[in-house]
Amino acid sequence: MKRPLALAVAVLLMIPLLSGCGGAFEKEYVSVSEYVPPVQAENDGAERVTVRNMAELKRALIDMVYDGAAGGSIAFDANYDGSAPEDMESACWQVRTQDSLCAYCVRDLSYELEKIVNHYESTVSIDYTSYAAELSSIVQLPYAVGLEELLSGAMEESRPRLTILVRASSYSAEKVKSLALEIYRSHPTICVREPQITVHMYSGSGRQRLYDINFAYGMAEDELIRCKSQLKNLDVMSNLDAAELDGAHRALAACRFLTDNCVWNEAAKGSCYDALINGETNSEGLALAYVEMCHQLDLDCRIVYGQLGGRDHSWNLIRLDGDFYHVDVSRCYDDGFALGFLQNDESMWNDYRWNISNYPSCSGELSYAALEAEDEPAAPAAVQASAETAEGPTESAPET
Numbered sequence: 001m002k003r004p005l006a007l008a009v010a011v012l013l014m015i016p017l018l019s020g021c022g023g024a025f026e027k028e029y030v031s032v033s034e035y036v037p038p039v040q041a042e043n044d045g046a047e048r049v050t051v052r053n054m055a056e057l058k059r060a061l062i063d064m065v066y067d068g069a070a071g072g073s074i075a076f077d078a079n080y081d082g083s084a085p086e087d088m089e090s091a092c093w094q095v096r097t098q099d100s101l102c103a104y105c106v107r108d109l110s111y112e113l114e115k116i117v118n119h120y121e122s123t124v125s126i127d128y129t130s131y132a133a134e135l136s137s138i139v140q141l142p143y144a145v146g147l148e149e150l151l152s153g154a155m156e157e158s159r160p161r162l163t164i165l166v167r168a169s170s171y172s173a174e175k176v177k178s179l180a181l182e183i184y185r186s187h188p189t190i191c192v193r194e195p196q197i198t199v200h201m202y203s204g205s206g207r208q209r210l211y212d213i214n215f216a217y218g219m220a221e222d223e224l225i226r227c228k229s230q231l232k233n234l235d236v237m238s239n240l241d242a243a244e245l246d247g248a249h250r251a252l253a254a255c256r257f258l259t260d261n262c263v264w265n266e267a268a269k270g271s272c273y274d275a276l277i278n279g280e281t282n283s284e285g286l287a288l289a290y291v292e293m294c295h296q297l298d299l300d301c302r303i304v305y306g307q308l309g310g311r312d313h314s315w316n317l318i319r320l321d322g323d324f325y326h327v328d329v330s331r332c333y334d335d336g337f338a339l340g341f342l343q344n345d346e347s348m349w350n351d352y353r354w355n356i357s358n359y360p361s362c363s364g365e366l367s368y369a370a371l372e373a374e375d376e377p378a379a380p381a382a383v384q385a386s387a388e389t390a391e392g393p394t395e396s397a398p399e400t
Contacts, residue, residue: 048073048121053081054091061095061109064126065102068135076120084120088113100204101165104212105132133163133212144169147211151180155190155215158224162213169209173201176211185303187295188272188288189234192227193218230277237296247299247320248342248366254293255329255341258286264333270314283330284314290329294318301327306354313352323364326352341368 049060051074064072076084092109095102102109108127113120139150144166154162171179177199184191196216201209217224240257242250263280270284272292281289287303294301300319304326307313315328326348331340345362 048075050075050077052077052079054087057087057091058095061091061124062099062102064124065095065099065106066135069126071123071125074122074124076122078119080119084122085113088120088122098205100202100208100210101138103204104163104202104210105129105135133161138163138165138210140165140167142167144171144209147171147176148179148183151176151213152183152187152190154213155180155184155195158191158215158217158221158228160215160217162215163210164213165210166208168207170207171209171211173199173211176201176213180213180215185288186291188292189231191217192224192231192273193269193271227273227277231273234276236276236293240297242297248371250297251294251299251301251318251320251327252337252341252368252371254290254297255327255332255337257293258289258329259332262286262289264330282314283308283328286329287314287316290316290327302359304354304359306352308352315352317359317362320364320366323366324360324362325364325366326362328352337368342366342371 049063049072051057051060057074057076060072060074088111092111096106096109097103105128106126107129108125110125110127112123114122139162141147141150141164147164147166147169150162150164177197180197181194184194196218198214198216200212202212203209219227236257240250240253242253245253258275261279262275264283264286265280266282268274268280268282268285269278270282270288272285272288274281275285275289276292284303284305291301291303294316302317304315304317305312306315308328313328313330315326315330317324318327319325320342326343326345328340328343342364343362344364345356348362
């Protein structure tokens with residue numbers, strides 16, 4: 001009985017001492033609760049990304065933009081390699097200026113940064129520009145080689161806008177516009193008339209480029225659909241008996257078709273549609289129509305933009321048997337086919353001017369006169385014999 005009693009007395013004696021210790025250390029206690037950062041309503045549910053260095057921080061911000069997010073939450077690892085406050089400010093600036101998609105569509109990239117014990121957390125808000133296209137409609141390409149197909153498809157479908165993000169491209173905005181015009185001029189029925197094209201380019205680091213391309217077709221949608229349908233159903237080649245002709249005679253047949261069925265008027269509108277549907281056009285419209293007709297005849301033909309007598313003028317280059325020739329359908333109206341069809345550079349340079357570096361040289365030996373001579377029917381044998389008789393006997397060479 002003595003041992004339990006002694007133990008009870010010892011405990012009672014220690015109570016004041018324990019109470020004193022509690023009073024001495026009560027100011028050192030720290031109350032810890034889980035931190036919940038102040039997140040804006042539009043960021044609710046956003047996944048928190050943990051970053052360990054500047055590269056991962058920029059990647060996180062870029063991913064938010066590419067996902068079209070209104071913002072997100074970023075946690076800096078406790079062993080983050082760098083200064084979170086400095087890097088956050090720098091990363092936002094770099095993302096907005098060094099990524100072409102961000103430069104195009106982000107109006108403002110703001111953030112709040114909070115230190116949580118031994119690390120930082122940031123709440124990011126993204127404000128997008130009002131003119132940017134829907135991110136889901138932006139086409140992404142690894143290289144610029146796919147631009148031509150996309151531009152062609154957009155004009156074929158009469159789309160008013162095309163936005164393309166290219167990972168590696170050296171094309172300027174002017175180059176993209178020129179490419180679109182080249183497509184139209186090589187395929188004149190792709191549009192009713194030449195579209196007005198504007199291209200805005202946004203650059204990123206390296207060779208990253210974003211092109212925002214707008215097409216204006218110059219007519220209401222219902223009229224555009226009707227006119228394009230007329231072009232698609234056009235079959236002018238059925239009027240030409242050219243199936244059995246060689247290349248030069250097919251080219252001549254197409255030229256004659258235009259001079260017989262279209263009025264040349266430099267004050268008129270210039271397109272393939274105006275030439276082949278409306279029946280009146282300028283030199284550009286004749287040249288575009290000739291391109292289309294030659295393509296239907298499996299002939300290599302292209303349009304030339306230059307000058308005639310100091311004024312802007314259009315005509316064609318056509319390739320026959322490996323050689324190129326000038327063909328100016330409009331000149332055939334007034335000066336005849338001998339001066340407008342199958343001309344070489346030397347004969348054209350008297351009156352015409354063009355950028356010779358943009359076009360192949362023309363030095364072939366074919367001519368309209370030669371084609372006409374081939375087409376002249378041979379005289380009957382009786383007529384030839386009569387002619388020889390009228391001229392008298394032919395003297396034979398003396399024997400040696």
